[in-house]
Amino acid sequence: MCQVSEATKLDLVIFVMDSSIGQAVFDQAQAFKQSVSVGATIITKMDGHAKGGGALSAVVATKSSVIFIRTGEHMDDFEIFNIKPFVSQLLGMGDWIMYEKFQNILKMGPIGQVLSMLLGFSSELMPKGREKESQAKIKRYMAMMDSMTNEELDSSNPKIMDDSQRCNGNVG
Ligand SMILES: Nc1nc2c(ncn2[C@@H]2O[C@H](COP(=O)(O)OP(=O)(O)OP(=O)(O)O)[C@@H](O)[C@H]2O)c(=O)[nH]1
Known part of the structure; x- marks a missing residue:
């Protein structure tokens, strides 16, 4: 060399x-x-x-x-x-960032209008006329994330999830 x-x-x-x-x-x-x-x-x-x-x-x-x-x-x-x-x-921050995004969206009011302005959300998450259902879906994602430990939120490895959480249906 x-x-x-x-x-x-x-x-x-x-x-x-x-x-x-x-x-x-x-x-x-x-x-x-x-x-x-x-x-x-x-x-x-x-x-x-x-x-x-x-x-x-x-x-x-x-x-x-x-x-x-x-x-x-x-x-x-x-x-x-x-x-x-x-x-x-x-830092494994992907999930944290998503959680913060969800929190901010829910604070911002009529979710259909808000989501249509945002990049990065697919139409499957927010089909027209099904806003309430979609809002419930986002709240469910947040509840799932609330049930996760910091280690689980930080990891991109799905295996780290505790088996009992899977059985309880806490994890999608
Ligand atoms: N998946 C993947 N493979 C890669 C990447 N960069 C290189 N490779 C593959 O890794 C192998 C080794 O690459 P080389 O360029 O020979 O690297 P090297 O440092 O000279 O390898 P050694 O002589 O084994 O130390 C090759 O099969 C490359 O195609 C990458 O970013 N992703």
Whole structure:
């Protein structure tokens, strides 16, 4: 790697990390940084189970920014790195965000009008003429989420649900 770096005039050295290796990436990234001057990082395999927490270690070790994530095996499975969804996924905040959305919607009055203004809600959730039913559905989702522990809300793993909750019908 040092020889390649010395023999060529590189505009940018990119450290490519596999998100599935987790925190072990720190040592790898540090060794990389000690040999060549890393300018950017790419996180791969974000389509798998890993949330990419190791990226934080890689960024600290290389003192570089993440520029892209890879989300598949094909050539074009690249996405520009976007900090908000990344951190949200890392913290498992998807369900919390949805819960807050529901709470705000219910506060905002006639739900049909409100939902029609919002992006991200499908017509199945709010069919025309069935607003009351849909409002009840949202309240049911919220009741389900109220019955979940913080750990369950934070996790994207459905297996973490307690079996007794499934039997009680608390979980859809
Ligand atoms: N699902 C998925 N597969 C990926 C991604 N990036 C790379 N791969 C696959 O992972 C495998 C290894 O990729 P390589 O590019 O050979 O990575 P490498 O670091 O040189 O691999 P090693 O030589 O095994 O260390 C290949 O089959 C890739 O297609 C990704 O973002 N998602």
